[in-house]
Amino acid sequence: MTRKTDETTLPAGARSRPSSSSEAVRSALTELGLSAFAIVLALVISALLMVTLGYNVALAYQSMFRGAFGSLHGISQTLLRATPLLFTGFAVAIAFRAGLFNIGAEGQLYWGALACALVALTVEGLPQPIAVGLPLLAAGIAGFLWGAVPGILKAKTGAHEVITSIMLNSIAIFATTHITSRYFKAPGAVDQTERIVAAAVMPQIIPGTGLTAGILLGVAIAALVAWFFGHTALGYDFQAVGRNADAAEYGGVSSKRIQVLAMGFGGIMAGVAGGIVVLSLLNRFVANFSPGYGFTGIAVAVLGRGNPWGVVLAALLFGALDSGGMSMQLFARIPSDLTIVVQGLVIILVAAPAALRAMVRWRKPKVEPVDVA
């Protein structure tokens, strides 16, 4: 298998698609293997860090694993924490497919959350599906509008979407804080809105655990994204532009239109992520609420290597790290922020497939893959 495109200029998705299905499976497995290897390596490096500082590594990872998967409560926590990351992961992954880097998910998430909360304050008396659905729709629209901006700027002026997205992130956080504190502030010290209407609170699927239907929506979205890229003309255009915008243009695809749409679609996902956090966790908009869901979404997308089900797995992993970190802190007395270190390491390692390949090759010279590029 020879691939001529530079595998590292774009993290995933935007690469050439294998021609036959058996090749597709093999390449998906290779990708999965690389991601798994990155995770293991990140855990090993973190373990070395813990050993250096005199912590009990076995106890740490044991309690982390138990916390994430060892009980119904743990599993629900893992799924609950994975839900927003699933959506922000798609926010980044969808734009990747069209060759764009949506680093602006954080800002799109804030607008989605605010729009969602403002609508959810007003849906009194509506039946629950509508009372939940309308705010989520508002979240998606807000995310689309904010997400499309860097796409439009890129299409019209060539401004790099990475830099404009970063600037838009800061603007979104300041703007939503301003709007909340000035126009919708509930009494009290915190800049937050009033509580949303009870009917708009997302229903729990396992009562008492806090796990809401958001995760089911996430899985449905994964199927939708897989269908979009596998079976629709627009999805095909996205990938054509991602692989080679000039060639796509030559083939009659307006690459500028696709750039705007790809960023906008990514924005929908991030907006809905914000909406789900509001409807299932916060039950109101709180200024500055996000612990970096948008940025972790980049990690999720890269780790999932652009594959919709890969994104689901990656979101679950980060959700598990999050919920496992809590019990690690409780039982092994290790500050849970170590899981952020693991996340950072995973991203850096996954960003450099060449490094991972080099290490695999060094260990088992026999299964050396064909050198790419």
Place this chain on the structure above:
Amino acid sequence: MWLEILAVIFNLRTLNAAIRMSTPIALAAMGGAFSERAGVINIGLEGMLLVGAFAGAVGSYATGSALLGTLLGVAAGAATAAVFSIFTVEFRANHVVAGVGINILALGLTTWLMQVVWRTRGISPAVARVQSIRIPLISDIPVIGQVIGVQSPFVFVMIALIVGGWVLLFRTPLGLRIRMTGEHPEAADTLGINVRFIKHFSVILGGALCGFGGAYLSIGNIGRFSMGMSAGRGFMGLAANIFGQWNPIGGLGASMLFSYADAVQIRLQTMEIALPHQIIQMIPYLLTIVILAGGVVKSRPPAALGNHYRSGGGT
């Protein structure tokens, strides 16, 4: 109310504060300038600032010497940048993804380690800090004395570094090599320039500058480290670098402009004048978008920014 606002805007103490506040941003901007002039997009400035701030505080805490703390901050910033440059240059990692990773790693490591060192997740105990100095003659001059007569030594070193960085980048053969690497690595390689070395050098130098800026945040000012204390200044530096046209002096100018707006906003807030301060805080980011979209001046990043280069075979 308008009179009071004007009084704050045209106040020498506001200008004094603006220069002080611009220090870490201008240093990060210059770090970005070196890195991007050599062709490496550096989103990781934020993380490098944060690591510098943490290492500065730990060094100062452990040794009781703010000078040693500062040196440790510089070294830690450079080390973080070295990790970044090894991954981006040697392993050809996507610059933006690796930069995001560096930021998350820096936040995780510093937050985690501050709990290991100080058993607190909020703000560290007070550590030795670098005191402000009074320049004997200058501080007596009416206007200038109030602006730079009494300042942190970091401010003076920062200004010297910016000027030195400008000379290095635009007036020396090494600077020419750096700029050539970012514009046209193939041509640079043909001329015998070690492209990989130049990239490593520029990124690590940028990291050291961020480390110094970070040390200012923790031990040049309040004498404490707090969780996530870089608070977006690295991203602001990224903006200032673009605003300043990938030039250290331009970056300083942009940083001062941004900090001036911020200083005015903070002073108005303490006077309880109800100006929408979030709107003022947005200005730097809005301006950068306008600049990037070509509205005010023509901006052009280095031509080979973000590309990978391997000698003897394609990008």
